[in-house]
Amino acid sequence: MSELPGAVDRLAEKVRDFVIRDCIPEEAAWRASGEEVSEELRRALMARARDAGVYGLHLPKAFGGAGLDHRGKAKVLEAAGYSMLGPLALHCAAPDEGNQHLLDVVAEGSHREDYLRPLCEGERSCFLMTEPGGAGADPAGMKTLAVRDGGDYVINGRKWFITGALGARFAIIMARDASAGGAPTLFLTPMTTPGINVIRPMEVMAHDSTGGHCLVDLVDVRVPASAVLGEPGQGFRYAQVRLAPARLTHCMRWLGAAQRSHDVARSHAAHRHLFGDLLGHHQGVSFQLADNEMDLYAARAVTAQACAVLDAGSQGRHESSMAKVFVSEAASRVVDRSVQILGGLGVTGMTPVEHIYRSIRAFRIYDGPSEAHRMAIGRRSLPKGDDLLPDLTDF
Structure with missing residues (x-):
């Protein structure tokens, strides 16, 4: 690992202490509002994180981070996820x-100063890939088109479920590039570029971000050729650079939320008396707590193994897909059992578990639904070449 394990554990503990002290007290008022996390609250929490020395630990050292590898990030981001506000405070x-x-x-030259630096310093961004009609789980169905016009590209299309679009400083746009045979290209451009129209935020099950999940129209968006991120026609390859680690960082953050739900449930089970005994002593509840412990243990192990593959230099597409499916479903089970253990209390806003329950449901869809990942995992599992066994049905 890039840091000694003990040092990473100390960083994670520092983050957890910060989250408990500075983020959790802000949750009740935010949840009661029923609104997205305001930009004012996000910036206030980032300022507190800077004062506490925990802001941006996941960032590269050149931009103020701790230079953690993926296994180190796993511990720090799980600690941040213990509150739904923690990842916003740390800007992860x-x-x-x-x-x-x-x-x-991927970014080089001016793109690093013009886009990466302000993003690391606390500005927000958005990634315009997903489209209506399935071009999210299946990006091959993308219809947004970029056409060369002299020294510029002109982009037209519709994107949706674009997280953080309201108030974002810039966008990374994925579009089919007519000059690259229709292969996707990534473009970097400010959100103030004419023709980028945020139509509206889409109503979702739970509000736990800043800037909404939005419908965005791209109408004759003109960008210079210098806006191309990396090389033209390499959008799918670059998307994998982003998506494989992002699946794992989703796992890390949501494990923190699942652990929080389990902690609330087991504390309740240790205090509540029912039918002449502690709630947690009744087998039905004890078994649910045990299943939570096992799901959390296994989910951390799966995430750590997938992180190790990335740290070894592999793209980790297969491993990150398996981790994303397993952890999203295991963490959802943990939160669901926690609601059940809490009983009537679990479906009220008197604990954070009800909000986490609504929020975590989307995790099985974000960054590819479980079904799409299962399809890819299954196809990769088919033996090929020297691994291909004789057809055992061919007598």
Whole structure:
């Protein structure tokens, strides 16, 4: 690992202490508002994180981070996820964390100063890939088109479920590039570029971000050729640079939220008396707590193994897909059992578990639904070449 394990553990503990002290007290008023996290609250929490020395630990050292590898990030981001406000305070929430990683790997020259630096310093961004009609789980169905016009590109299309679009400083746009045979190209451009129209935020199950999940129209958006991120026609390859680690950072943050739900449930089970005994002593509840412990343990192990593959230099597409499916479903089970253990209390706003329950449901869809990942995992598992066994049905 890039840091000694003990040092990473101390960083994670520092983050957890910060989250408990500075983020959790802000949750009740925010949840009661029923609104997105305001930009004012986000910036106030980032200022507190800077004062506490925990802001941006996941960032590369050149931009103020701790230079952690993926296994180190796993511990720090899980600690941040213990509060739904923690990732916003540390500026490691989606989509910004994924965009920070993508730009650090791919961006060169002025793109690093004009886009990556302000993003690392606390500005927000958005990633315009997903489209109505399925071009999210299946980007091959993308219809947004970029056409060369002299020294510029002109982009037209519609994007949706674009997290953080309201108030974002810039966008990374994925569009089919007519000059590259229709292969996707990534473009960097300010959100103030004429023709980028945020139509409206889409109503979602739970509000736990800043800037909404928006419908965005691109109407004759003209950008210079210098706006191309990396090389033309390499959008799919660069998207994998972003998406494989981003699946794992989703796992990390949501494990923190699942642990929080489990902690609330087990504390309740240790205090509540029912039918002449502690609630947690009844087998039905004890078994649910045990299943939570096992799901959390296994989810951390799966995430750590996938992180190790990335740290070894592999793209980790197969491993990150498996981790994303397993952790999203295991963490959802943990939160669901926590609601059940809490009983009537679990469906009220008197604990954070009800909000986490609504929020975590989307995790099985974000960054590819479980079904799309299962399809890819299954196809990759088919033996090929020297691994291909004789057809056992061919007598």
